Amino acid sequence: MxxxxxxxxxxxxxxxxxxxxxxxxxxxxxxxxxxxxxxxxxxxxxxxxxxxxxxxxxxxxxxxxxxxxxxxxxxxxxxxxxxxxxxxxxxxxxxxxxxxxxxxxxxxxxxxxxxxxxxxxxxxxxxxxxxxxxxxxxxxxxxxxxxxxCGTYRGRHCDIEDVFLGAGHHAQGRLSLEELTGMSETAVAxxxxxxxxxxxxxxxxxxxxxxxxxxxxxxxxxxxxxxxxxxxxxxxxxxxxxxxxxxxxxxxxxxxxxxxxxxxxxxxxxxxxxxxxxxxxxxxxxxxxxxxxxxxxxxxxxxxxxxxxxxxxxxxxxxxxxxxxxxxxxxxxxxxxxxxxxxxxxxxxxxAGAPHPDGRVIRPADKPHGRRPTIVLVRGSLAPATGIVKLAVDEQRETSFTGPARVYEDPHAALDGLREGAVAAGDVLVLRGLGPKGTPGMGMASRPVFALDGAGLTGQVAVVTDGQLSGLVNKGVVVGEVSPEAADGGPLALVRDGDTITVDLTSRRADLLVPDDELARRREELETRTQEPSQAGTAARGWLSVYRRTVRPLQEGAVLSPRTRGAHR
Known part of the structure; x- marks a missing residue:
């Protein structure tokens, strides 16, 4: 023994x-x-x-x-x-x-x-x-x-993600409080x-x-x-x-x-x-x-x-x-x-004893539901390490998007901007300060994404964020978990309203189209500030302060360590 x-x-x-x-x-x-x-x-x-x-x-x-x-x-x-x-x-x-x-x-x-x-x-x-x-x-x-x-609401399948998405629609006046309440009562059984x-x-x-x-x-x-x-x-x-x-x-x-x-x-x-x-x-x-x-x-x-x-x-x-x-x-x-x-x-x-694919719900490898990847990693001048795009299985989505940035430091401010009409078709909504260090702990950026869907702007407004998104699916061109994050000195911290951003899913790039000398000037200006970006309201002590001091970048899994781990780093 x-x-x-x-x-x-x-x-x-x-x-x-x-x-x-x-x-x-x-x-x-x-x-x-x-x-x-x-x-x-x-x-x-x-x-x-x-x-x-x-x-x-x-x-x-x-x-x-x-x-x-x-x-x-x-x-x-x-x-x-x-x-x-x-x-x-x-x-x-x-x-x-x-x-x-x-x-x-x-x-x-x-x-x-x-x-x-x-x-x-x-x-x-x-x-x-x-x-x-x-x-x-x-x-x-x-x-x-x-x-x-899960349950049904008015004869349709209804689960917790439907409620999450429905809240975004309600925020834009496209779903009544009565309907949202009814969905929330049946979604979890x-x-x-x-x-x-x-x-x-x-x-x-x-x-x-x-x-x-x-x-x-x-x-x-x-x-x-x-x-x-x-x-x-x-x-x-x-x-x-x-x-x-x-x-x-x-x-x-x-x-x-x-x-x-x-x-x-x-x-x-x-x-x-x-x-x-x-x-x-x-x-x-x-x-x-x-x-x-x-x-x-x-x-x-x-x-x-x-x-x-x-x-x-x-x-x-x-x-x-x-x-x-x-x-x-x-x-x-x-x-x-x-x-x-x-x-x-x-x-x-x-x-050896597992069932074979039935050909309908689970397909064999030679007759798949599709061959286009639905988890797409992008890189570029805006995401030097990586960003992640999630695609739906059957979604027909434009492979590229270019537009002016509309920058927000907080999801609630972005929701206000959307309600007030500050975010319009053709814009790229930038949500920053939501990464592992910036929040700290990594903030959720899905509510503005679902609100865009509720406003009928899916596909007409792109989103770029260093925050995390729903693990299920996102609507339109949405680049999440951009790294390095803004609070870690990533290019996202340098973006200003009106800057041109382009996302190309074919070449798998996310780029900030601003001259290098202008970015260098902005970085110098940022580094001379006495207060680090995106820190308003963060915990000065307690668990989240410990997390912020010790968290590693996303490419290292956002684990807690005073040093870089892994032989590939």
């Missing part, structure tokens, strides 16, 4: 005080000799994403105990985009991903536990949990805890994450492609019998992983990350998957450039699934058709099937 780090020599101080604590909890000496498994539960009653997890954690503990382990439930912060974006200019969302990873590290490393099963739910839990697993490199299994059931190919379902599936979740387990309906069975199987496997000494860094190899990126491209996944996968790669100290992988693979990966709101099919249909495992089987030779997984088998061996 593997020697357990959690077992101390009898008679020592750590052994004695731990035994005193655990005996008071009703544990026996036999219990205390078993592999000690952390059941990582990001539970909260603030949001439906997490409202079912306490019962899931109890089932996971039962399965750990039945498998010969000793389960200990630990808690982390539980962020929900729709709830926690209210404060800190939205900065508590992305930054909470890193809090999750450090919560886990503190509990698991402090207690010197032996392994983990992580209950993944809303957008930031899966990446935060994987970041911790990669950092502390302790035997770990990820378990996706399911998507929520049960616990779990957003129904659709948003960040949560995308990252649950990425866990499976990385080899860190059991095959065939994503996506899954929350509270379903399959979800419960998958969680119990994952919990049991976590105990076995300790005995086998199979660790995350054995699984999180370069081929595994390429497999994950390939799957994300093939299902038109959330754009947030880019920075999250990069963050996991950074914590694994792998030296992998995930942004580069998205660029390299974009034109060679066919689109095999088109799930709402990016396409016509529901997440329930996608799940029934075979989910992530079916898509990966359809991708065939485009994947590294020899990559290892937490099952102890290769990805190819895991996929």
């Amino acid at each position: 593997t020697e357990l780090r959690s077992n101390y020599r009898p008679g020592t101080s750590p052994w004695a005080v731990r035994r005193a604590q655990w005996r008071a909890l009703g544990l026996t000496d036999e219990d205390m000799a078993k592999p000690k498994i952390a059941i990582v539960n990001s539970s909260s009653s603030l949001a439906t994403c997490y409202s079912h997890l306490d019962a899931v954690a109890r089932a996971a503990k039962e399965a750990v105990d039945e498998a010969g382990g000793l389960g200990f439930e630990i808690r982390t912060v539980a962020p929900s985009d729709f709830i926690h974006s209210a404060g800190g200019r939205g900065g508590y969302i992305l930054s909470a991903r890193d809090l999750i990873s450090h919560d886990i590290e503190a509990a698991v490393e402090g207690a010197q536990l032996d392994g983990m099963i992580c209950l993944a739910s809303c957008d930031k839990t899966a990446p935060g949990q994987l970041m911790a697993a990669a950092r502390i490199n302790l035997p770990t299994v990820m378990a996706g805890c399911g998507y929520q059931a 049960g616990p779990g994450v957003c129904a659709g190919m948003g960040t949560a379902n995308s990252m649950h599936m990425a866990c499976e492609a990385l080899g860190m979740a059991l095959p065939g387990s994503t996506p899954v309906l929350a509270e379903s019998a399959k979800m419960r069975d998958d969680v119990r199987a994952a919990a049991s496997r976590a105990v076995a992983l300790v005995h086998e000494d199979l660790r995350p860094r054995d699984v999180l190899t370069p081929p595994a990350f390429e497999n994950a990126v390939t799957l994300m491209l093939s299902v038109s996944a959330s754009v947030n998957s880019v920075k999250h996968l990069q963050a996991i790669a950074e914590e694994a100290e792998s030296g992998i450039d995930v942004y580069g992988l998205y660029e390299q693979l974009a034109d060679s990966v066919p689109l095999l699934a088109a799930v709402r709101p990016n396409g016509p099919h529901s997440i329930e249909e996608f799940d029934a058709a075979g989910g992530a495992a079916c898509v990966m089987r359809g991708l065939g030779g485009l994947l590294h099937t020899s990559a290892g997984t937490v099952t102890g088998r290769t990805l190819g061996e895991n996929l």
Whole structure:
């Protein structure tokens, strides 16, 4: 049997005080000799994403105990985009991903536990949990805890993203308060994450492609019998992983990350998957450039699934058709099937029993929904590192846009400008100061994008921002996560009203058409200011101030570190 780090020599101080604590909890000496498994539960009653997890954690503990382990439930912060974006200019969302990873590290490393099963739910839990697993490199299994059931409104499908978009339409007077209220009452019909190919379902599936979740387990309906069975199987496997000494860094190899990126491209996944996968790669100290992988693979990966709101099919249909495992089987030779997984088998061996694509919801690679990439990385004089554009599966979009800049430092100011007619057809709406440092924590820029749609200006006004956007889909020519961000001295900080900006999706460029000497003059002027740009109203102390001082650029996953990580940097 593997020697357990959690077992101390009898008679020592750590052994004695731990035994005193655990005996008071009703544990026996036999219990205390078993592999000690952390059941990582990001539970909260603030949001439906997490409202079912306490019962899931109890089932996971039962399965750990039945498998010969000793389960200990630990808690982390539980962020929900729709709830926690209210404060800190939205900065508590992305930054909470890193809090999750450090919560886990503190509990698991402090207690010197032996392994983990992580209950993944809303957008930031899966990446935060994987970041911790990669950092502390302790035997770990990820378990996706399911998507929520959604409803109908006036005979039409209605989910949480419809409500988000509807709020933008209401802001422009195109949807009544009565209708928006009715939609909000029916959109969510049960616990779990957003129904659709948003960040949560995308990252649950990425866990499976990385080899860190059991095959065939994503996506899954929350509270379903399959979800419960998958969680119990994952919990049991976590105990076995300790005995086998199979660790995350054995699984999180370069081929595994390429497999994950390939799957994300093939299902038109959330754009947030880019920075999250990069963050996991950074914590694994792998030296992998995930942004580069998205660029390299974009034109060679066919689109095999088109799930709402990016396409016509529901997440329930996608799940029934075979989910992530079916898509990966359809991708065939485009994947590294020899990559290892937490099952102890290769990805190819895991996929041998997966269903074949049905040809409708999930297409085979030779008859895809499309071959145009829907996650497009752009570069240029306005985005020297990168920017990201998300395209809908069937959207017919102009491949280029050129217009004068209308600059705003805050989404609310942009909404006011739109209502007042300051933003007109032909303009490029610039939202800056929303990056990881500028907010700090990264602000959400989707509300002005949806308001443009509500104003009937989709396709007539482009958007360029260093903030983050909805992980589902954006309307019109929208370049998000421009890097370097304005607060980090990126060219976005130099843009002024009236400057010409051009975005070309064919050449994959975003450029600021201002003479170099004028930009140099503006930069000198900016650097002589006594106050840094975009800092009004940011936290002077507290968690967000810590985040701002230590966050790395997006190309390094926006992880927290006083130094650059990764061999590719």
